[in-house]
Structures are given as C-alpha cells and as structure tokens.
Amino acid sequence: MISACPTPTSPTSTRGDTRSAVGAPRRRLGLLAAAAVLAAPLTAFVAPAAADPVPGGPWNCGEAVPLSGLLSHEELQQRLTSLAERRDALDLDVVGESLDGRPLYSAVVGDGPRTLAILTQQHGDEPMGTEAAVAFLREISADTPQAAALREAVTVVVVPRINPDGFERYTDEDFRDGIDPRRNSADLDLNRLWGPDADPDPATAPEVAAVEAVLAEHQPDLVVDYHHQVTYRTDEGDMATMSVLWSTHPDVDPAVAADGRRAAAVVGAALERDGHATVTRYPESDTSTTARNGLGLDGYPALLIEQRGQQEAGQKNRGALVREALTSMQGITEALADGSFDATDPAAADALPARGERVDGCE
Ligand SMILES: [Zn+2]
Numbered sequence: 001m002i003s004a005c006p007t008p009t010s011p012t013s014t015r016g017d018t019r020s021a022v023g024a025p026r027r028r029l030g031l032l033a034a035a036a037v038l039a040a041p042l043t044a045f046v047a048p049a050a051a052d053p054v055p056g057g058p059w060n061c062g063e064a065v066p067l068s069g070l071l072s073h074e075e076l077q078q079r080l081t082s083l084a085e086r087r088d089a090l091d092l093d094v095v096g097e098s099l100d101g102r103p104l105y106s107a108v109v110g111d112g113p114r115t116l117a118i119l120t121q122q123h124g125d126e127p128m129g130t131e132a133a134v135a136f137l138r139e140i141s142a143d144t145p146q147a148a149a150l151r152e153a154v155t156v157v158v159v160p161r162i163n164p165d166g167f168e169r170y171t172d173e174d175f176r177d178g179i180d181p182r183r184n185s186a187d188l189d190l191n192r193l194w195g196p197d198a199d200p201d202p203a204t205a206p207e208v209a210a211v212e213a214v215l216a217e218h219q220p221d222l223v224v225d226y227h228h229q230v231t232y233r234t235d236e237g238d239m240a241t242m243s244v245l246w247s248t249h250p251d252v253d254p255a256v257a258a259d260g261r262r263a264a265a266v267v268g269a270a271l272e273r274d275g276h277a278t279v280t281r282y283p284e285s286d287t288s289t290t291a292r293n294g295l296g297l298d299g300y301p302a303l304l305i306e307q308r309g310q311q312e313a314g315q316k317n318r319g320a321l322v323r324e325a326l327t328s329m330q331g332i333t334e335a336l337a338d339g340s341f342d343a344t345d346p347a348a349a350d351a352l353p354a355r356g357e358r359v360d361g362c363e
Pocket of ligand 1: 126
C-alpha cells in the first residue's frame with residue numbers, strides 16, 4: 001500500500017475549497033445567509049507523526065510544519081514598500097483596509113496593453129499565492145531587458161493577501177479560537193461575495209469592495225485567483241501540483257469563459273515545461289458568487305488556481321509551492337506578452353485531466 005501524507009488535523013485544513021465549491025445554492029447569497037454558515041473548528045498547526053512519505057513528493061509527512069516562515073502582514077508591507085522604493089517600475093498603493101484595520105495593497109507593474117490581475121489569499125489560511133506574488137513582483141519589476149519587454153506588453157496588477165485578518169488568525173497562536181481563518185473577521189467567506197448575484201456590504205466585507213475598485217480601475221483581461229486545496233492525486237495516481245478552473249457558470253459570456261479556458265491551458269503547459277508538475281481540472285460548480293464565476297459574470301475572464309498542500313505550507317514545502325505558483329504567473333504573463341495566449345485553443349483546457357482522489361492520510 002502506498003502511504004500518504006498526514007491528513008490535516010482539522011476540518012478547516014482538510015476541506016480546502018472542495019466542500020464550499022460544490023452544492024452552494026444558485027441564488028442570491030445574502031450576507032446574513034453567508035454569516036449564518038457555521039464556522040468550522042480552527043486549523044491545527046502541527047501535523048501528526050506518521051508513516052513514510054509518498055514517492056514523488058516533496059510531501060511533508062510526520063513533520064511539524066511551523067508557519068513562521070511565511071511573511072507576516074507587516075513583513076509583506078515592508079517587502080512591497082521596499083520594492084516600490086527601489087523599483088521605478090512598481091507602483092504600490094493602499095487600496096483599502098480589512099475589517100480589523102490591516103492595509104490592503106495593490107502593486108502595479110508595467111503599462112502594457114494587456115492587463116493581468118493576480119488576487120491572492122482571500123482565504124486567510126491559503127498563503128502561498130501571496131509568497132509567489134511577491135517573488136513575481138520582484139522579478140517583473142527588475143531592471144533587465146526581459147522584464148522591461150514584459151512590462152511593455154503587459155500591465156500586471158497584484159492584490160496580495162486579500163484576507164489579512166484571517167491570515168493573522170491562521171498564524172498566531174493567540175487567535176486559534178474564534179472565527180475560521182479561512183473567513184474574514186465578520187465570519188464571511190469572501191469567495192461567496194463576487195459578481196452580480198452577490199451584494200457585499202462594505203461594512204462587513206471591505207476586502208471585496210477594495211478589490212472590486214481595483215478591478216474596475218484596471219479592467220483586466222484576465223483575473224487569476226490563487227487558493228490552496230489539500231493534496232490530490234491525478235486520475236493516474238500521481239501527485240497533482242494544482243487544479244485549475246475557469247468560469248463555468250452558464251450565464252458567463254462564452255468569449256469571457258473562453259479566455260479563462262485559454263489561461264487554464266497556458267498554466268497547464270507552463271507547469272508541464274517546468275518538469276514533473278501536473279495540473280488537473282478542478283471540479284465544476286455553478287455557484288455564481290465565487291470569484292471564478294462572479295467575476296466572469298461581471299465580464300472579467302477569470303481562472304481559479306488551487307495549489308496543492310494547504311496542510312503542508314511549512315518550511316519544507318515552501319520553496320516548491322512558491323515555485324509552482326510563480327511558474328503559473330510567469331507562464332500567463334509571457335503568453336499575454338508574446339501573443340500565444342490569444343493563439344491558444346480554449347479546447348486545450350479540456351485536455352487537462354480531472355482531479356483524482358484526495359490524499360487523506362498516512363496509512
Ligand atoms: Zn480558497
């Protein structure tokens with residue numbers, strides 16, 4: 001029997017985005033209804049001792065996974081501010097603040113005609129997209145001919161760590177009781193507050209309002225939204241690096257959905273070029289208020305990215321997880337810049353294998 005990684009020890013970290021992405025009602029989701037959803041117990045921070053790791057890792061079985069290596073929100077601010085001071089190509093703005101008063105940022109690099117928006121960590125306990133976005137900003141704002149060429153072709157708009165209050169609860173022992181770190185401080189799942197069917201109240205979801213204003217200003221050609229699921233296999237049994245999905249709601253303009261499918265195909269190809277990485281297709285749902293569907297209904301092509309290994313976001317896997325997300329950001333930007341994005345057949349996304357079984361525990 002193949003032994004597998006430890007199951008995360010709480011419902012928060014075991015469910016990733018799976019449970020919430022299926023079965024939600026196709027109706028207007030009011031804030032009261034959203035707030036009425038019971039919060040699950042909080043994430044445990046230390047994986048139990050367990051059996052041998054699965055081949056094809058790096059999976060972190062049997063190790064404590066300290067989260068102290070992640071950028072605190074203060075460190076994120078320092079990194080972004082430092083970059084903006086050193087790099088003329090990067091414009092940093094405070095675009096709002098979270099319910100608990102933590103600043104929300106946009107970082108804009110380039111002035112090209114194609115605009116890519118990158119959103120990270122609207123679920124506070126899904127951190128690696130933020131780490132990767134900082135690395136990508138450093139790379140694309142650099143004083144190199146390659147970066148300059150990308151900036152002439154593409155405008156990159158990053159809104160990192162949309163839910164800093166949830167992240168604080170995720171990483172601070174003092175916050176282990178209370179609201180699920182996935183949700184904001186009004187106990188709302190921000191990823192049910194997007195698009196024309198949602199009606200987020202800025203008083204309880206200022207994070208969504210801030211992002212919507214950034215998108216309205218920049219009118220991106222594509223929005224990529226970074227999350228974590230737990231670790232899954234491909235349908236052939238290998239470890240899946242990430243799962244992706246475009247807007248699948250039936251009312252999304254087909255041309256808008258097609259660009260999301262192009263993005264999925266481009267990410268699949270970029271990760272494949274990177275080596276042994278495998279991208280799978282995330283299960284579909286018609287929930288209209290996720291970013292993937294809600295932003296699509298608003299007319300923005302959108303792609304959901306669900307990285308593997310939410311429960312393994314500690315030191316040992318940090319490098320691999322950041323590299324995988326960074327590769328997806330690079331691949332999409334380069335494809336927008338060189339025209340290959342538009343030349344991509346949306347049907348290529350259909351060739352991505354379906355997500356396989358969940359890895360649910362060392363055995
Ligand atoms: Zn998520």
